[in-house]
Amino acid sequence: MKHSIPTVLTIAGTDPTGGAGIQADLKTFQEREVYGMSVVTSIVAQNTVGVQDVEHLPADFIQKQIESVLVDISPDVIKTGMIATSEMMVIIAEAIDKYSIPYVIDPVMVAKSGDHLMDVNSKQTMIDRLLPLATVVTPNIPEAEVLLSESIESVAEAEDAARRIVHELGANAAVVKGGHHVNDEAVDVLYDGAGIHRFPTARINTKHTHGTGCTYSAVIAAELAKGNSVYDAVKTAKLFITDAIRYSLKLGKGNGPTNHWGYRLQGLPKRNRRIFQ
Numbered sequence: 001m002k003h004s005i006p007t008v009l010t011i012a013g014t015d016p017t018g019g020a021g022i023q024a025d026l027k028t029f030q031e032r033e034v035y036g037m038s039v040v041t042s043i044v045a046q047n048t049v050g051v052q053d054v055e056h057l058p059a060d061f062i063q064k065q066i067e068s069v070l071v072d073i074s075p076d077v078i079k080t081g082m083i084a085t086s087e088m089m090v091i092i093a094e095a096i097d098k099y100s101i102p103y104v105i106d107p108v109m110v111a112k113s114g115d116h117l118m119d120v121n122s123k124q125t126m127i128d129r130l131l132p133l134a135t136v137v138t139p140n141i142p143e144a145e146v147l148l149s150e151s152i153e154s155v156a157e158a159e160d161a162a163r164r165i166v167h168e169l170g171a172n173a174a175v176v177k178g179g180h181h182v183n184d185e186a187v188d189v190l191y192d193g194a195g196i197h198r199f200p201t202a203r204i205n206t207k208h209t210h211g212t213g214c215t216y217s218a219v220i221a222a223e224l225a226k227g228n229s230v231y232d233a234v235k236t237a238k239l240f241i242t243d244a245i246r247y248s249l250k251l252g253k254g255n256g257p258t259n260h261w262g263y264r265l266q267g268l269p270k271r272n273r274r275i276f277q
């Protein structure tokens with residue numbers, strides 16, 4: 001730990017409704033008791049229904065923001081979310097490389113609403129420049145399929161994908177998340193370079209899953225900043241996101257946000273949870 005408290009920097013896009021992107025990351029860092037900092041890549045006009053518009057910040061201004069943070073409060077871990085263009089990816093890769101900071105990449109490509117958050121031509125830059133720097137990469141099934149140009153139909157194939165992302169694309173560890181599997185379980189699989197680990201939970205029947213991937217990877221980043229292992233960080237992330245989905249807030253007209261303090265309700269007497277159910 002570099003400072004009096006573990007510190008994490010997120011580099012990502014925004015969500016004014018507060019469920020995904022930078023806003024979800026900062027809420028999550030606070031709940032995990034690490035000091036959260038943020039650099040904005042794109043300002044997104046979005047809500048629980050979809051994306052209405054996007055304004056990308058110039059890559060050199062993203063670089064200035066990163067430099068401002070890194071020269072002053074160097075984070076224990078950097079996490080990235082939405083990075084829309086190759087130019088942004090190169091600048092971010094150069095900073096992570098220069099300062100040798102442990103790195104969690106959530107390879108955000110398409111929002112749950114179906115809107116594209118990454119330029120499709122940037123895939124190769126993500127593979128060439130960002131994945132080799134990753135301590136952990138956290139694709140959902142469609143993202144893993146894009147990264148590997150192959151389809152994933154089962155948990156066993158998700159395990160193969162996690163192995164390939166490490167061995168062929170150079171990430172240190174990969175978690176292929178199971179939110180997009182259509183069965184009764186949401187099984188995440190981790191390959192940490194040594195072995196495969198499965199993290200299964202029952203699938204919760206809800207449409208309120210906006211920002212699950214952002215929140216999940218933010219927990220992993222926070223736990224790594226505390227000095228925990230990749231395995232323990234993923235285990236905590238899975239518990240945290242399950243409670244955040246279970247006690248989701250039922251806000252908005254579409255796919256609502258999760259509840260970033262849901263874990264606090266687990267184990268409490270039912271009367272204390274009434275307003276959330």
Ligand SMILES: Nc1ncnc2c1ncn2[C@@H]1O[C@H](COP(=O)(O)OP(=O)(O)OP(=O)(O)O)[C@@H](O)[C@H]1O
Pocket residue numbers: 020110111112139140141177178179180186187188201202203204205206209210211212213214215216238241242245
């Ligand atoms: N309905 C559900 N019930 C239980 N767990 C779920 C459900 N949906 C997603 N999860 C869990 O949430 C985490 C995020 O997975 P998911 O595949 O939804 O990521 P994602 O698609 O990147 O999220 P997003 O794009 O919303 O940020 C994983 O741990 C996954 O298992």
Ligand SMILES: Cc1ncc(COP(=O)(O)O)c(N)n1
Pocket residue numbers: 012013014015020021022044046081082108110111112113117209210211212213214
């Ligand atoms: C800025 C930003 N980053 C990531 C997501 C993905 O979240 P989801 O797939 O739940 O919409 C998002 N909607 N917005």
